[in-house]
Amino acid sequence: MAGGKHAHFVPCMVCLAEDSQLVKAVRTYEGVEDDQYHCVRGHDFGMDWRRGPADEPQWPPDPAMIAELGPPIER
Ligand SMILES: [Zn+2]
Numbered sequence: 001m002a003g004g005k006h007a008h009f010v011p012c013m014v015c016l017a018e019d020s021q022l023v024k025a026v027r028t029y030e031g032v033e034d035d036q037y038h039c040v041r042g043h044d045f046g047m048d049w050r051r052g053p054a055d056e057p058q059w060p061p062d063p064a065m066i067a068e069l070g071p072p073i074e075r
Pocket of ligand 1: 023
């Protein structure tokens with residue numbers, strides 16, 4: 001279960017941290033406490049969902065993030 005149904009797509013944490021860009025990542029493995037993701041630019045990373053599954057879709061990013069970081073990159 002981990003991130004749940006709303007966490008199938010998320011912004012890539014690596015692109016966000018290194019390039020301050022919103023890049024789409026898809027879940028490649030759903031675990032009990034964390035999920036694994038692969039972004040369209042090739043990063044693999046894990047997200048910890050121990051605090052509970054996402055309560056709303058994680059992609060597209062919310063308008064405030066897009067306003068700050070620029071248009072989301074989907075491919
Ligand atoms: Zn990435």
